[in-house]
Amino acid sequence: MAEVDDIDHHVLRLLREDGRRTFSEMAELVGLSVAAVKRRVDRLRELGVITGFSVQIDYSKLGWGIEAFTELRYPGTTPVAEIVRTATEVPEVQAVFTIAGDPDALIHVRVRDLGHLQQVIDRLRRAGNVTGTKTLLVLGSWTRDGMSPHAR
Amino acid sequence: MAEVDDIDHHVLRLLREDGRRTFSEMAELVGLSVAAVKRRVDRLRELGVITGFSVQIDYSKLGWGIEAFTELRYPGTTPVAEIVRTATEVPEVQAVFTIAGDPDALIHVRVRDLGHLQQVIDRLRRAGNVTGTKTLLVLGSWTRDGMSPHAR
DNA sequence: TTTGAAACCTATGAGCA
DNA sequence: TGCTCATAGGTTTCAAA
Numbered sequence: 001m002a003e004v005d006d007i008d009h010h011v012l013r014l015l016r017e018d019g020r021r022t023f024s025e026m027a028e029l030v031g032l033s034v035a036a037v038k039r040r041v042d043r044l045r046e047l048g049v050i051t052g053f054s055v056q057i058d059y060s061k062l063g064w065g066i067e068a069f070t071e072l073r074y075p076g077t078t079p080v081a082e083i084v085r086t087a088t089e090v091p092e093v094q095a096v097f098t099i100a101g102d103p104d105a106l107i108h109v110r111v112r113d114l115g116h117l118q119q120v121i122d123r124l125r126r127a128g129n130v131t132g133t134k135t136l137l138v139l140g141s142w143t144r145d146g147m148s149p150h151a152r
Numbered sequence: 153m154a155e156v157d158d159i160d161h162h163v164l165r166l167l168r169e170d171g172r173r174t175f176s177e178m179a180e181l182v183g184l185s186v187a188a189v190k191r192r193v194d195r196l197r198e199l200g201v202i203t204g205f206s207v208q209i210d211y212s213k214l215g216w217g218i219e220a221f222t223e224l225r226y227p228g229t230t231p232v233a234e235i236v237r238t239a240t241e242v243p244e245v246q247a248v249f250t251i252a253g254d255p256d257a258l259i260h261v262r263v264r265d266l267g268h269l270q271q272v273i274d275r276l277r278r279a280g281n282v283t284g285t286k287t288l289l290v291l292g293s294w295t296r297d298g299m300s301p302h303a304r
Numbered sequence: 305t306t307t308g309a310a311a312c313c314t315a316t317g318a319g320c321a
Numbered sequence: 322t323g324c325t326c327a328t329a330g331g332t333t334t335c336a337a338a
Contacts, residue, residue, distance in 0.1 A: 053205065056202065141250070
């Protein structure tokens with residue numbers, strides 16, 4: 001595991017709050033020089049702790065108002081890699097979690113409306129040799145980082 | 153719904169790929185001036201389409217290697233707001249999704265190890281008047297934006 | 305709504321404690 | 322590791338179209 005000290009954690013917390021914070025702002029908050037903070041961020045990227053930066057979008061404002069989780073069940077013989085591969089090919093799929101036990105996978109999808117959700121579920125069923133699905137329709141969501149602040 | 157044109161969508165895509173992209177880089181890729189791109193990003197923030205920027209972290213590299221989803225069931229009388237409030241108070245909780253039907257909520261948690269997971273589940277059970285839980289242990293995950301690239 | 309230019313910050317790399 | 326300094330580059334604002 002990487003050696004990440006308290007200042008690194010502080011920097012990570014600041015970047016979680018605002019990924020576009022400037023090095024000079026962080027330097028002041030953290031009590032180091034600009035160059036020292038930059039070096040730490042560069043190092044955290046090299047270590048693979050920081051894998052990238054992204055924008056947080058309210059998809060409901062873009063007309064993608066429906067969010068759901070679909071539990072997928074497969075025959076015991078299906079390799080995990082194939083589950084992930086087939087699910088990720090569906091563009092509405094936001095995330096794929098392979099699970100220990102039952103179900104075998106949990107798929108996070110974002111769609112325009114319920115008809116669209118139906119299509120996506122059908123597509124997931126057909127994509128692999130799925131033996132069963134159960135879909136959980138999301139009414140509201142909250143995330144620690146403020147991602148997907150749907151239906152607040 | 154906000155009026156968001158093709159160029160706005162292009163800018164959003166570029167920022168999803170890299171939230172720290174410079175305006176000058178985006179200006180070139182999008183075919184507008186730097187000032188015009190900045191104005192669009194400012195406007196998308198005002199509209200609430202962009203809710204913020206964040207860093208993508210590989211939590212397994214920080215020693216938080218276990219990810220799970222816990223389904224919570226409540227008595228029919230429990231208000232949704234209380235479900236969210238009690239769950240979000242637990243620091244290991246990354247996201248809370250309230251669900252139409254059964255279960256009533258899906259909680260995304262991230263913990264150090266299985267003992268820690270047990271503690272968090274216990275805490276969730278005690279926090280509200282939970283009538284039942286089922287926890288799905290995540291073996292691997294993939295996300296479209298490259299968030300949480302756990303167990304790749 | 306866009307552009308281009310000016311003023312101001314920030315990022316980055318080198319050299320050194 | 323950390324710091325400072327120099328400069329290249331980015332951001333922000335504003336007047337003009």
